[in-house]
Amino acid sequence: MIRYHGNLKDFWSEELISYQFPHRSPTGQRDYFHDNYSRHTNDLLQGFDQELPSCRQQFFKELNVSIGAISWTCIEPGQTIPVHTDGFYKLRTQHDVDVKDCVRYLIFLQDWTLGHLVEFQEQSITKWQKGDVWVFDHESAHCAANASNLNFITCQVNTIK
Numbered sequence: 001m002i003r004y005h006g007n008l009k010d011f012w013s014e015e016l017i018s019y020q021f022p023h024r025s026p027t028g029q030r031d032y033f034h035d036n037y038s039r040h041t042n043d044l045l046q047g048f049d050q051e052l053p054s055c056r057q058q059f060f061k062e063l064n065v066s067i068g069a070i071s072w073t074c075i076e077p078g079q080t081i082p083v084h085t086d087g088f089y090k091l092r093t094q095h096d097v098d099v100k101d102c103v104r105y106l107i108f109l110q111d112w113t114l115g116h117l118v119e120f121q122e123q124s125i126t127k128w129q130k131g132d133v134w135v136f137d138h139e140s141a142h143c144a145a146n147a148s149n150l151n152f153i154t155c156q157v158n159t160i161k
Contacts, residue, residue, distance in 0.1 A: 002120045002140050005133040008062050008107060013130075015053035016109055016153065021045035021074055044081065045074035048090075059157050063105055063133070067095060068159035072109070075146040075153075083143040091158045099138045106134045107155040115148025137161075 023046045048071045049056070056070050069090045075081065088102035106118070108128045118125040118134075120142045125134065136142070146152040 002123050002134060002136040002142075005063075005105065005135045007129060008059075008131040008133060010131055011058050011062075012053070012055045012109060012155070015055050016072075019047070019053060019072070021047050021072070022051050023047065042079045042081070043076075044079070045076065047072045059105075059107065059155060063157055063159075065105075065157060065159045068157055069094070070158075071156045073154050073156065074151050075144055076151055077115075077146055077149050079146050081144040083141055085141050086138055086158075088138060088158055091160070095160065097160055101160050103135055103137050103159060103161055105157040105159070106136070107157065108132045109153045109155055113148050113150055113152075115146060115150075116152045117145045117147070119143050 024043045025046050026043055049069060052070060052072055059070055060066070060068060086102075086104055088099055088104070091097065091102050092099060108130060111130045112126055112128045116126070120136065120140055144152070
């Protein structure tokens with residue numbers, strides 16, 4: 001289940017400009033040409049919940065979400081996120097819900113640029129506008145790539161259906 005949800009009017013750009021991502025997290029993809037497949041080459045820059053700027057609360061309000069977890073993710077140029085499904089671990093453990101009751105809102109924090117891609121089995125997403133929102137569930141396998149020379153930054157709001 002992947003569907004377009006609508007567009008949010010920009011309220012985050014001013015805080016995004018100066019935001020410093022506190023985490024560098026490996027995606028699990030490896031460099032196949034070095035170290036016998038043991039060295040990570042793809043890392044995401046991430047920030048979660050209270051680590052995000054104060055505008056984070058506005059995402060919940062705009063999406064009419066009362067229970068949830070939020071993160072910002074930056075895919076740097078040349079990086080990819082391999083195909084995966086989301087397990088909603090944090091949401092499930094904090095709120096004791098089943099994975100089938102969880103959904104993710106994916107919000108694009110910048111206008112699309114050539115080289116930015118999000119792909120689901122049934123839908124490739126490109127040419128988005130800043131603020132476009134897509135929603136999907138735990139069964140929606142997806143991946144992302146940044147083949148541009150600019151950072152690719154998104155917001156994820158996980159919540160209960």
